Amino acid sequence: MFILASASPRRRALLRQIGAAFVSITPAVDEVRDSEHPRDAVIRNALLKARKVAEEYPDHAILGADTAVVLHGQSFGKPRDAAEARHVLSLLEGRQHTVLTGIAWVKDGHAYTDAVESIVRFAPMTAAEIAAYVATGEPMGKAGAYAIQGRAAIYIEELCGSFSNVVGLPLHAVATLARTAGIAMEDGDESA
Numbered sequence: 206m207f208i209l210a211s212a213s214p215r216r217r218a219l220l221r222q223i224g225a226a227f228v229s230i231t232p233a234v235d236e237v238r239d240s241e242h243p244r245d246a247v248i249r250n251a252l253l254k255a256r257k258v259a260e261e262y263p264d265h266a267i268l269g270a271d272t273a274v275v276l277h278g279q280s281f282g283k284p285r286d287a288a289e290a291r292h293v294l295s296l297l298e299g300r301q302h303t304v305l306t307g308i309a310w311v312k313d314g315h316a317y318t319d320a321v322e323s324i325v326r327f328a329p330m331t332a333a334e335i336a337a338y339v340a341t342g343e344p345m346g347k348a349g350a351y352a353i354q355g356r357a358a359i360y361i362e363e364l365c366g367s368f369s370n371v372v373g374l375p376l377h378a379v380a381t382l383a384r385t386a387g388i389a390m391e392d393g394d395e396s397a
């Protein structure tokens with residue numbers, strides 16, 4: 206049984222999808238966005254989240270993650286409000302961008318980190334379409350103000366890379382890193 210250091214229902218759903226045995230605890234951390242070094246920033250945030258929970262549960266394996274959307278060297282996290290969501294979507298529509306998720310396993314004081322990159326291409330969206338999408342409320346709490354697994358799917362022309370990475374947790378990389386770290390993701394998993 207490991208701990209997911211996250212409040213994200215999406216990350217929980219992804220781990221349930223693969224039969225992982227875990228509980229989740231919300232870490233109270235201040236995330237940093239760094240447009241110059243977005244890969245370093247998502248790894249740093251993932252590690253911050255995992256280490257925060259490790260302070261209280263030092264005997265457990267802990268997984269943290271952080272997702273950012275990067276366009277033309279600018280890094281976007283979750284929108285603060287509907288106006289920011291509309292602005293971010295007006296930049297993303299009709300273009301391709303990168304989705305970066307940093308992951309960090311912490312176990313016995315050791316940290317194992319990685320970051321995964323996917324490329325997403327948005328169809329053109331009119332201002333009315335953007336406003337209607339934002340009015341659904343879906344963009345809130347999502348990096349880049351959209352959910353590929355939700356209504357935004359009708360505007361996604363192309364995805365190159367890991368789907369689960371865009372949703373918030375690159376499952377292949379998480380499992381690979383767990384094996385490297387000797388962490389069992391399922392109860393009774395003898396392979397780790």
Ligand SMILES: Cc1cn([C@H]2C[C@H](O)[C@@H](COP(=O)(O)OP(=O)(O)OP(=O)(O)O)O2)c(=O)[nH]c1=O
Binds near residue numbers: 214351
């Ligand atoms: C791009 C994209 C992001 N997201 C979500 C995944 C993450 O929950 C969120 C990115 O914000 P994060 O700050 O990475 O995560 P979080 O605040 O939701 O949860 P926690 O920090 O407690 O782990 O955006 C989608 O659900 N679908 C998408 O298509």
